[in-house]
Amino acid sequence: MSPPIPPRVYSLLRSARPAGAKNVVIGLVLAAIAIGALGIMRVARRHEIVKLGFELSSKTEQLRKLSDENRALELERSTLADPKRIRALAAALGMVSVPPDAIRIVPAAPREAMR
Numbered sequence: 001m002s003p004p005i006p007p008r009v010y011s012l013l014r015s016a017r018p019a020g021a022k023n024v025v026i027g028l029v030l031a032a033i034a035i036g037a038l039g040i041m042r043v044a045r046r047h048e049i050v051k052l053g054f055e056l057s058s059k060t061e062q063l064r065k066l067s068d069e070n071r072a073l074e075l076e077r078s079t080l081a082d083p084k085r086i087r088a089l090a091a092a093l094g095m096v097s098v099p100p101d102a103i104r105i106v107p108a109a110p111r112e113a114m115r
Contacts, residue, residue, distance in 0.1 A: 079085070
């Protein structure tokens, strides 16, 4: 059994004025709901910003790694395509340079004949 309500509180709840008090309570509840909703939206937006910042950071790190890898591959390509290196490898395999008058140009076959 619940304890009896004090007469003063009982009179506030049962008086003819509770409609005004009810409006105030309803207004306060609606204000609390609005403030809560705004807080939730702010937290959600902040979470999204932090998530996007983390994603940007990881993409920036990935870009740096790919740039380093690209630089290393460019260096390797330039090293492998060095004409002095290619001549030395050709000489090691017994290849010799051809004089310009020994080079023959062969015309390309027409495309219809290739089919």
